[in-house]
Amino acid sequence: MANHGCLALCQSGFEHLLVREMGSVGAAASASGPGWVTAAASEAAPLRGAAFAHALLDVEVVAEGERVNEIAQRIADFFAASLVGERVEGAWPCVFGAGQDVAGLGRRVAAVEAAFRDILKKRLGRVAKLASAQRPRVGAARGLFVWFTDFGRAHVARSAYLCGPCRMADDDSAPSRSYLKVEESYAIIGREPGPGEIVCDLGAAPGGWSYSAAKRGARVVAVDNGPLKGGALANPLIEHRREDAFGFSPAGGAAYDWLFCDMLEDPRRVLQAVLSPWLRGGWCRRFIVNLKFGRVDPIELLGDLRSAGSALSTHARGARIVHLYHDREEFTVTGSLPP
Ligand SMILES: C[S@@+](CC[C@H](N)C(=O)[O-])C[C@H]1O[C@@H](n2cnc3c(N)ncnc32)[C@H](O)[C@@H]1O
CATH class of the missing domain: 3.40.50.150 (Vaccinia Virus protein VP39)
Incomplete structure (x- = not known):
């Protein structure tokens, strides 16, 4: 599959700092938006230690479309083709997401994810059953990672590197958000x-x-x-x-x-x-x-x-x-x- 480069995710509002940090290690950003920065695939390795990077997606396809089913179908076609020669024996991460800054984008992501899972169930029932929406915590992972940067634009990866940042559960007895x-x-x-x-x-x-x-x-x-x-x-x-x-x-x-x-x-x-x-x-x-x-x-x-x-x-x-x-x-x- 063609490689579209690296999509680096960060906390929304801090992408300018990730771009500057990349520059300080000699990596160039090609584009950025709320909570994400793109770079050439060759820049991905040094970014694993970047303080502002939360996850790095090895993007193979950018699925574009106007309608939910159209995008879901493109993701499913890519995923099915990418599985050729690969045996799926256990649970695999199937993670869809988007930044929280674009109003309504979360609902769009949920709709595409549901449509994708329906298609997968019909085409590859056993593989679909093993899909887990649980995001791995830290390190390299293989599965399906889909990140929307807009309503009609989903970056699709089979491999990702999770740098560690993750939302934690609060505790009522904890005296601070710290x-x-x-x-x-x-x-x-x-x-x-x-x-x-x-x-x-x-x-x-x-x-x-x-x-x-x-x-x-x-x-x-x-x-x-x-x-x-x-x-x-x-x-x-x-x-x-x-x-x-x-x-x-x-x-x-x-x-x-x-x-x-x-x-x-x-x-x-x-x-x-x-x-x-x-x-x-x-x-x-x-x-x-x-x-x-x-x-x-x-x-x-x-x-x-x-x-x-x-x-x-x-x-x-x-x-x-x-x-x-x-x-x-x-x-x-x-x-x-x-x-
Ligand atoms: C962000 S709060 C710490 C929150 C804490 N980690 C928590 O989980 O509740 C910062 C604290 O640093 C303390 N602080 C600042 N300068 C200090 C100093 N020189 N010595 C001791 N504490 C100091 C302040 O009194 C304040 O309580």
Whole structure:
């Protein structure tokens, strides 16, 4: 099949930053719209580590049409042809989607998806039964991925790379929406705090991140002058210290299992006065640090983080910088330290 290139998805409103980030790694965008950027197929590999990319679709066909059935038929024809020589033995992801900015586009996508599934059921009943609308979480995936950039334009891929960002379920006892960011980060790292572990949460109030760790059985030292609330307030696993997080370090050189940091502060100050000493000192085994880029250039900040001499490059393993589904003008840095 012909390759139409790479469709990179991002959070809507941040496509200009994905375009700039691509430029900083030498990849050129060919077009962009709300929540998406296209590039040549050859640019896809370096984009896997792009902070602003949420998913990368290896687009083989752009199905265009005025009517729902027409688009569904084109997708089904492509899909059936692409299956030649391939055995489908288990569940496969069949994911249809679109950005949320175009009014009514969601209904259009649902109608095309339903029409496509009907056609597939008639043509390839066994394959249709194994289709799963569940989007894989992270890594390379094979199945069918269809993304609408307009009412009459669907980008169709058999392969996709999921960078990790994903909408998370809320918890009524969580005292803040920030809770969703740390929950989302666990899945990206592939680890979460647990019983027997100890977490240092800098800039903890009102306590969403601390609550998230405590509900998994970890003990938390929550550092913030502000009050804890909801499920973090009077939680027996959470010790609240009303202190300035910039001067905070582990007592007696003992390391924490996790450093959490979600401080509303200048991100460069957080890098210099928190992340660097914590990584250099080996004061934690894993870290999740959120940097607010509202007042700085995020692409320059990414450049600093990724530069050869940065504390992240020098001391961390498996570091990821991700603009999470639940991040706004901020991104989240995760990683671990060598044992
Ligand atoms: C976005 S909120 C953190 C939300 C928290 N992660 C949650 O899940 O509820 C930012 C917090 O950083 C705290 N903060 C800012 N500067 C700080 C400092 N120097 N020391 C301690 N906390 C600080 C603020 O008091 C505020 O509570």
